[in-house]
Amino acid sequence: DSGVTQTPKHLITATGQRVTLRCSPRSGDLSVYWYQQSLDQGLQFLIQYYNGEERAKGNILERFSAQQFPDLHSELNLSSLELGDSALYFCASSKDSGRFNEQYFGPGTRLTVT
Amino acid sequence: AQSVTQPDIHITVSEGASLELRCNYSYGATPYLFWYVQSPGQGLQLLLKYFSGDTLVQGIKGFEAEFKRSQSSFNLRKPSVHWSDAAEYFCAVGVPTGNQFYFGTGTSLTVIP
Numbered sequence: 204d205s206g207v208t209q210t211p212k213h214l215i216t217a218t219g220q221r222v223t224l225r226c227s228p229r230s231g232d233l234s235v236y237w238y239q240q241s242l243d244q245g246l247q248f249l250i251q252y253y254n255g256e257e258r259a260k261g262n263i264l265e266r267f268s269a270q271q272f273p274d275l276h277s278e279l280n281l282s283s284l285e286l287g288d289s290a291l292y293f294c295a296s297s298k299d300s301g302r303f304n305e306q307y308f309g310p311g312t313r314l315t316v317t
Numbered sequence: 318a319q320s321v322t323q324p325d326i327h328i329t330v331s332e333g334a335s336l337e338l339r340c341n342y343s344y345g346a347t348p349y350l351f352w353y354v355q356s357p358g359q360g361l362q363l364l365l366k367y368f369s370g371d372t373l374v375q376g377i378k379g380f381e382a383e384f385k386r387s388q389s390s391f392n393l394r395k396p397s398v399h400w401s402d403a404a405e406y407f408c409a410v411g412v413p414t415g416n417q418f419y420f421g422t423g424t425s426l427t428v429i430p
Contacts, residue, residue, distance in 0.1 A: 205360060205400030244360075246407060246420040261417070293360055303349045303368070303411040304420055 206230065207309035209294050213316045221282040224312045226270040228275055228296030234258065236297075236306060237269055241290035252277055253300040282314045323412045323421035330398050331429050338393040338424050340408030349411035350391040352382055355423075364406075367371045367391065378402070403428045 208231035218221055228235050237249040239262075241256050248261035252271035263269075266284075271277045281288060295306040320343045330336055342348060353361040365376025372384040384391045391408060404413050406423040 205362070207360070221362045248418050253320075259417075295360070301412075302365075305363050305366075308362065310358070310360050 205307040205309060207294060207296050207307050209292075209309040211311050211312060213249070213313045215287060218284055218286060219288040219317055220284050221280065222284065222314065222315075224279040224281070224292055224294075224296030226279070226309060228276045228294075229267070229307055230275070232296035232298050232307070233275065234297045234300055234306075235271055235275070237263075237279050238293040238295065239290045240293060241287075242313070243276070244290075246293075249279070251302065258300055259302060278296075279313070286316050289314055289316045292299075292301065297317075318420065319389040320423040321408055321409055321419050323406075324424070325424045327425045327427070328393050329427040329429060332400050333397050336393075336395045336398045336402070336426070338406050338408075338426070340391045340393065340421060342389050342408075342410045344389075344390065344410060344412060346414075347359075347384075347386065349413070350384060352380070352391075352393045353407045353409060353420075354378075354404045355384065355407065361407065364393070396424075398428055400428045400430065402426060 210225045210229045233254045236251045240246045240315040249263040269279045291311045293311045295308045297304050297306045322341045351366045355361045364380050365374045367374045367384050405423045407423045410415040410419045
């Protein structure tokens with residue numbers, strides 16, 4: 204158990220809908236990262252937040268947004284969902300802002316868009 | 318553009334046999350290099366990382382990796398594989414310029430008794 208929690212575990216929704224994925228980092232970790240893992244794209248970095256501020260951006264679509272709250276949990280919002288958004292979404296956390304320090308991954312949220 | 322290549326999509330080894338998983342990267346300078354393991358239904362776990370210094374890096378669970386600058390490679394090795402090592406293995410590259418992080422496509426390892 205990495206100490207990172209993600210809810211929900213599974214999510215099934217229809218095209219055009221909007222969903223919110225939630226992540227709670229390990230106790231004491233200030234950085235949260237979001238990743239998307241799909242069969243065709245592999246594992247891709249989406250975005251990083253550090254202590255409430257956006258720190259780095261990867262291949263995140265404009266339909267997707269994230270935020271980190273004062274209690275350090277983070278939410279990833281996916282809107283106008285398309286079939287291609289079906290994937291496993293991982294959250295990871297680390298102590299500081301350095302992207303290359305060890306990141307601890309949560310178990311993921313599996314999103315299915317029908 | 319930077320890239321990470323894991324040429325083997327799937328590898329099968331017998332329990333007790335040695336293992337080598339290949340990883341090549343494309344980057345002008347020496348990047349930061351990582352190996353992660355993903356067990357079924359789990360998130361990723363860091364096995365080891367290389368930033369600088371000794372090119373042979375020891376990790377957790379008996380794994381090691383060797384950085385070879387001349388070959389732009391960072392292959393993962395284990396002398397004797399256990400059934401519990403069956404998982405997906407990802408090589409990743411951290412590029413300080415631009416603060417980017419790239420994963421390879423992964424190698425799925427099956428261990429047969």
